[in-house]
Amino acid sequence: MRETFANRRWRGQWIWAEHTAVGAPSRENPMNGSLDPERFDRRVLFRRTFELTEVPDHAPFRISSDSRHVLYVNGVELARGPIRHGGRRLYYDVGDAATALRPGRNVIAVLARFYGHRTAWWVPSPTTYSLGGGALVAEFGLGAERWIGTDTAWRCRVPDAWTPCAPRSAVSPQIPEILDARRLDPAWTHPDFDDKLWDAATVLAAAHVGSTGATRPPAEPYGALLPNPLPALGGAxxxxxxxxxxxxxxxxxxxxxxxxxxxxxxxxxxxxxxxxxxxxxxxxxxxxxxxxxxxxxxxxxxxxxxxxxxxxxxxxxxxxxxxxxxxxxxxxxxxxxxxxxxxxxxxxxxxxxxxxxxxxxxxxxxxxxxxxxxxxxxxxxxxxxxxxxRLRPRPAGPYFACSDPLLERIHRVGLRTVDLTAHDAYIDCPSREQRAWTGDAVVHQSVDLVTNPDWSLARHQPVLTATPRGDGLLPMVAAGDGGDPELVGIPDWSLHWVRSVYNLHRYTGDRTLIARLLPAVETVLDWFTAFLGADGLVHDVTGWVLIDWSPVQVEGTSAALNALWARALGDFAEMAHRLGDANRAARARESHDAVRVGFEVFWDEERGGYRDHAVDDVVRPAMSEHTTAAAVCADLVPAERADRVRRFLLARDVMFTLAPVAAHGGDADGAPTGHEVARFTPPAVTWDARRLVVGAQPFFRYVVHDALALLGAADTIADLCRDWRHLLASGPTAWRETWEGGSYCHGWSSTPTRDLLVYTLGITPAEPGYTTVRIAPRLGDLDWAKGAVPTPYGLVHVAVEGTRVHVESPVPVRLVAPDGTVVDRPAGTFDADLTAPAS
Structure with a gap:
């Protein structure tokens, strides 16, 4: 279908009602128009009737709009869109209208809407003198080289059935919908509706400095419209x-x-x-x-x-x-x-x-x-x-099962939670916000890469997010209100985004995609260099250094932030090296090595872990599992400390977490949810910092589990995933945001769904793009486990019972036994004993 519309030039023209939301020249920039503040949340109804002597086998269409559209053909809904996008990036939807057509009179009807106010999933485009304030473009193929495109033959009406509304608040940016159905004839989407009293649509010719007056895409401010790379949303x-x-x-x-x-x-x-x-x-x-x-x-x-x-x-x-x-x-x-x-x-x-x-x-x-x-x-x-x-689909095939029904349930709930937070982007929650937070999505993506054969959203999310501010840091949110470059940023969220790019490198092996994203990765990493000291560490980093909802100490020189930066430097070096850019890879390694040297100041010899921060060159006593886990993942821990660091991370009896009550005003019931600590500013230490360790909330546990696997403790991860049983009481079908409260559905809490496949069954790419698969089962206390994960070449099936492993793989296998023995096997089906894998 997309090949039908390979030409960027459209047959359809930009149309809208006579009165658009674009007003007089902007005071801030007289070379642009400005949005009319009185024309927000406006809907326009469009119709185009036509006759058919016979229905074609195929009737391809594409459609886009600023801000939203619902497409009907003969009263049948065929499309909703466009997907969320940046201010200068707009996508179009494609489809086939043949099944909705009939001989005789037909009608294409579109409900188009212009928000005017930014929402969690939409930001206004820069305005020209004619575009940027509401627009629709579409074209339909009706067989025998017959095409219908948007033009003045379309009829339109601005209905008064809806009351224009603005977003409710910064935290909850949904726009209320108020509809008086007495003022809207429901037959307006049907062929026999009489639209003679409607107006002719207005064609919008591009009007700006240097404009040629084009009426079709591509045009400013949207540029060349891009095909929607995601599957149609749907569900039960x-x-x-x-x-x-x-x-x-x-x-x-x-x-x-x-x-x-x-x-x-x-x-x-x-x-x-x-x-x-x-x-x-x-x-x-x-x-x-x-x-x-x-x-x-x-x-x-x-x-x-x-x-x-x-x-x-x-x-x-x-x-x-x-x-x-x-x-x-x-x-x-x-x-x-x-x-x-x-x-x-x-x-x-x-x-x-x-x-x-x-x-x-x-x-x-x-x-x-x-x-x-x-x-x-x-x-x-x-x-x-x-x-x-309306969720992105999850094709059948991948699965996980084991001897513990609790872990099977935890795996299923994580799948459901990610599904609920996977729309046209990975979002934080479907209820309160629906924002595509820059850092959150690394967990959603990680789950999809091992549980969903359709990687389109896993690939698209990092691309959607790769819009650095002028200074190089990524905005807090992709393609939404929080993406305003004038807002404060979350430095560590950009570093989690770098990890999501690295995930694409490992799982897809797509060199073209990584080459496209690597410049944005480099600008993110370069942003931190302005804060570098002679010790190789970054100090007093500005913005909202969040790390996690737990009260990790970040004032002054944050050890956790330095470790996340070092991990990102290592990721960049590996990706640059694979693309053949030895110079950039070497520079990243030099910076990483400097962090390794400077990071030693945080080591606590007595406690066997790393402290959280230093203020005025004095290292404070507070410790968290975040800092030590991130240090392991960043390759900052000398090999001789591995045993002590592993014991530190597994000493769960001294770890605690605190809920983000002040951040969200309590839980969804309005009740206190634990120690009230504001995470919009660094929390004060109110605990015995020389004995207790701040534990990770569900989000940061993905880093903790990664660290334990690197330390040779992957066999502990199945049991650590049982911690999620504490969330089952309040969220039996979707994971909450934190151990103590927060939203009732947060995709970033779904790490066990990844880890039961990645660490317990041990299925990961041995080489970028899964040209070889690594299988290293570490069942811990489980009697058996089995599952399947997707690869670009098909599913890899692994079943383990005791020391016996059964593998079905479309690619060569690198089998890693618990004692570290490595045996390479060709693609195909085989059985092995993990105590003697070569036999």
Missing amino acids: TRTPAAFDSAPLPAAPRPEGPLTFADVHAALLDALTAIRPEARPDTVPDPAVDAPSPTLALPAGRRLVIADLGRMVGGTVRLDLEAPPGTVVFGALTESPTPAALASAACFAYTARGDEAGERFRLGDPAGGRYVLLVVDAVGPVRLAPAVLE
Whole structure:
């Protein structure tokens, strides 16, 4: 399909309604236009009818927009997009409309939307005098060299059914949706709808300094549009497992159009009056599609809580039979509490009163477990809420099983959590934010590389993120509001991103892709050199040095940050060397060697680990497993210390973690979740720093487990993964953000799903691109384990019971026994004894 549209020149032209959001020249830059502050969150309906004598076998199309579109052909939804993108990078979707066409009259209908305000997944493009304030472009092939492209033959209308809204807050940037369906004819997407009173679409000619007046892509500010490299999102229809309903006191209707304040007040007042309790998960495993149960309600005002039984993510759907003017205030939340409501996607729907019923779909993606509804009706109502999941697909094939049902469950929950946080990018959580944080994604990607045969998102995420600021550091967030280069950065998040590029080097072996990303890696590493001291360490690094939600001490000279930088230098050196750039590789190794020398100042001989930081050249006593683990991963630990460092990292009895209460204002229930420590500033030491060690939250455990494997303790990792049992009580179907609270679904907490395959079964690339696979099973206390991981050449299957291993591999195998014996085997199927692998 993409080959059909290999030409960057489009047949379709940029169109919009007559009045765009681009206004007068910008005061800051008179060579550009500026966004009209009064034209935000605007929707435009587009239609194009045509006749067909017969339906073609194929009807390829491509479509893009600024900011969002939903494409219908004869009332059938065929596409939603575009995927998230930077201000000067826009993607188009492709598809085939043939199955939706019919002989006779047909219609292409598009609901296009321009946000105007940045969100977690969209940032405005720079404006020219004509583009950057709402635009649509599309083209459709109808057989026999017949094409329909967007132009003035398209009809359009700016509906007044929606109330324009702005993002709610910096923490929760979702835009509420307020729709009065009485002002929108649902037949507008169908061929027989009469659009004679609609306006002709306006073609937008590029207008800027140096412009040739082009009306088709490529054009400023978007440049050449790029094909969407990701598969279509989809998933099951998640329906309620249970309902709760309670009457509410009557309340006066607001005068005039509803506002977000009306929506929030209605829901908040209801939750405050009823005070419902969260339920335990009622569906331990995600169910298949099921009919949405219908709830019958009497006239009046009622609170309805539809419990989906698990965390979900996608499009909220509401089927409704109600008298005209019935108002449904709603939100999809993590829990039925005011605290969760404060960061949830909210909506209000005013019913038309169709006798045959009506359907509402929330335009933007949302996540949560509870659909909260306040129904205000003058007569009986029947409603059926559901969520249509919109997640990137996970093809079948890879798996993990073992003799411990707990670890099998932990593996499954991690898969589900990553799936819920894998959309058009790897995001932090589907509910509160939906941001593609620069550092978080290294865990999501690592899980996908060993559990998902489709690596398209694992490859795309580092590319999406590779947009350094002017000073070289990456923004906190990719293609979202937190990606503003004027915002403070998280230096260590850029270093985790470097590791994600290194993962692509190891797993894909794609030299072209790595060559494309390596310049951004180099600018990130160079950013740190401004903070270098004569001791080879970086000191007083600016920005938000986060490391983890645990209270790792970072003031002054952060040992953990230096170790992460050194690991990234090593990663860069290896990648540059493979690309044949010996000079850059050598310079990176020189910097790395200098860190190794300077890092010795942090060694604590008595305790057998590394201290966290130095202030005014005085090394403070606080220690964390973060610093020591990162030092191992960075190859900063002399070989003679390996045994002591391994004991330090395995001494779990002296480790503790603290929850990020101040960072998020408590957990989703609004309750304190442990020691209240603000991680937006370095936390004060309130513990016995000479005895206790700060332990890692789930996110940083990926570094800890990497370190233990490097220290020869991979056999301990299966047992360490059992720590995740503590999260099962509050998140049986998705992992929470931290041991003590946070969001109810955070992909960065899914490290065990990677490690049970990578370290317990021991399946990793021996050479970049899996030209050879390394198999080094380390089962620990398990009786048996088996699984399969994807490679570019097919699945590698490994089954281990006791000392016997069975392997099926499409590539040569390097088998590593527990005693370190290495035996190379050709591709194929074989059995071996790990005590004598050569036999």
